[in-house]
Amino acid sequence: MEFNNTQAIYLQIADYVCDKIQLKVWQADQKIPSVRELAVMLEVNPNTVMRSYEYLQSQEIIYTRRGMGYFAQVNAAQNILKTRRAQFMDEELPLLFKKMKLLGIPVNDLQAQYQLFINNNIS
Secondary structure: OOOOOOOOHHHHHHHHHHHHHHOOOOOOOOEOOOHHHHHHHHOOOHHHHHHHHHHHHHOOOEEEEOOOEEEEOOOHHHHHHHHHHHHHHHHHHHHHHHHHHHHOOOHHHHHHHHHHHHHHOOO
16 A cells, blocks of 8 residues: 555554455455554554554444454444545545636536546446
8 A cells, every 4th residue: 555645644544444444445344454464564663553443433434343353343334334435525625616617617617527427437
């Protein structure tokens, strides 16, 4: 995994875990990689993964079973979707609207482009 400089590494790892859960690579209520396993996979310090896991526990995405490891919450995918939608609406969409306004792009053009994108990326 390549990390960027725009976001803390532990948050990028949390996004990675969320992606795996949303894509159903890691199923709800099933064990996910241990802190050490994920640290080796991503070539990071285990303390960084631990921080990610603590963050995800606070977001009710994963939970721990004593002596067994970490597991994806039953409703993890729904929690991730809800959080990511809210983040998109609150943070990313206003930036898009600002650029559209500056460039004089009407909403109708955006809708047409979105439909083209959907039609060309059916999968």
